[in-house]
Amino acid sequence: MEQKIRTFKRRTMLYIPGNNPAMLQQGSVYGADGVLLDLEDAVALNQKDAARILVSHMLQYVSYEGCEVTVRVNHIDTPFGEEDLKQIVPLQPDAIRLPKVETIDEISRIIQLVEDIENAHELPHDKMKIHVMIETALGVQNVYDIANYSSRIDAISIGGQDLAADMQLVKTNDGIGIDYARKQIVMAAKACKIDVFDTVYVDVENEEGLREEAEYIKKLGFTGKAIINPRQIEIVNEVFTPTEKEIRKAAKIVKAFERNKKEGIGVFAVDGKMVDAPVVQRALRVLEMADIDVADI
Numbered sequence: 001m002e003q004k005i006r007t008f009k010r011r012t013m014l015y016i017p018g019n020n021p022a023m024l025q026q027g028s029v030y031g032a033d034g035v036l037l038d039l040e041d042a043v044a045l046n047q048k049d050a051a052r053i054l055v056s057h058m059l060q061y062v063s064y065e066g067c068e069v070t071v072r073v074n075h076i077d078t079p080f081g082e083e084d085l086k087q088i089v090p091l092q093p094d095a096i097r098l099p100k101v102e103t104i105d106e107i108s109r110i111i112q113l114v115e116d117i118e119n120a121h122e123l124p125h126d127k128m129k130i131h132v133m134i135e136t137a138l139g140v141q142n143v144y145d146i147a148n149y150s151s152r153i154d155a156i157s158i159g160g161q162d163l164a165a166d167m168q169l170v171k172t173n174d175g176i177g178i179d180y181a182r183k184q185i186v187m188a189a190k191a192c193k194i195d196v197f198d199t200v201y202v203d204v205e206n207e208e209g210l211r212e213e214a215e216y217i218k219k220l221g222f223t224g225k226a227i228i229n230p231r232q233i234e235i236v237n238e239v240f241t242p243t244e245k246e247i248r249k250a251a252k253i254v255k256a257f258e259r260n261k262k263e264g265i266g267v268f269a270v271d272g273k274m275v276d277a278p279v280v281q282r283a284l285r286v287l288e289m290a291d292i293d294v295a296d297i
């Protein structure tokens with residue numbers, strides 16, 4: 001299977017309401033790895049057209065340098081979804097994020113429409129990536145087939161607020177109700193070798209709670225997390241950035257691996273712990289996340 005894991009950082013993706021010019025203008029200055037310009041649930045129904053126009057202007061005239069720019073469009077079956085795609089796709093943001101995808105039929109219709117629009121504008125099909133959001137019980141059941149549908153899908157994410165609503169549960173800070181879905185979605189992403197993003201943490205004032213949740217979802221295997229406020233960036237970035245200790249350990253493993261490889265040794269011990277190929281692979285990932293070139297260690 002084609003290897004699709006991205007090599008650059010995607011720790012934090014900051015949602016910005018698509019009808020808020022000030023927030024849209026300054027969204028990339030806070031240090032998030034990406035911005036999510038939102039036409040969907042952050043925008044009231046009577047603001048949908050205005051938001052689409054504003055986001056289109058921002059994509060053309062604001063420099064989001066250093067940030068991955070993703071636009072979340074409305075669902076294809078709403079009165080706004082098709083027009084969102086018609087206006088946004090020609091501007092080719094780095095990615096579009098598709099909310100509440102539930103079936104292969106939906107994803108196939110959306111990708112067909114995206115590619116029809118690209119054809120009409122003589123645009124390539126391999127530049128703008130597609131992120132799929134899983135936000136309903138049916139979506140969770142179909143997640144692997146959806147994620148695996150097209151090589152343009154390079155990330156999936158869980159929408160915890162909508163999923164909790166669909167499951168008719170009260171979303172608690174410990175995330176128990178959506179835990180199965182988180183794990184299922186991570187596993188589907190890993191099987192497809194694509195990135196996977198966690199849902200937002202809505203309690204903006206609760207820094208400790210955010211840190212705990214970020215640490216938990218990192219352990220589950222998430223690539224990063226959607227966030228809603230600039231104050232959340234530093235905490236999540238920190239959790240997803242390797243510590244000095246982790247970097248030193250990873251460098252030691254990789255160096256030992258290089259030494260042993262020359263002598264034909266594939267399994268050995270570092271500080272009393274067995275090291276074999278998967279351990280080396282994880283150590284390399286730590287160095288990659290810390291922006292350290294193996295040649296420099």
Ligand SMILES: CC(C)(COP(=O)(O)OP(=O)(O)OC[C@H]1O[C@@H](n2cnc3c(N)ncnc32)[C@H](O)[C@@H]1OP(=O)(O)O)[C@@H](O)C(=O)NCCC(=O)NCCSC(=O)C[C@@](O)(CC(=O)O)C(=O)O
Binds near residue numbers: 015041159
């Ligand atoms: C939460 C709050 C109201 C708090 O307001 P506050 O007023 O207390 O904010 P303050 O901290 O005081 O702001 C200090 C300074 O930062 C600026 N500033 C704040 N937020 C900024 C920002 N986002 N972007 C750029 N700038 C920002 C602000 O303008 C000010 O600038 P300045 O005046 O110059 O000092 C505000 O942040 C906000 O609206 N957030 C975005 C909410 C949003 O997009 N929701 C939809 C996406 S979720 C969803 O749909 C669920 C999901 O689909 C998703 C999934 O999980 O993926 C699912 O189903 O789960």
Ligand SMILES: [Mg+2]
Binds near residue numbers: 041135159162
């Ligand atoms: Mg949602």
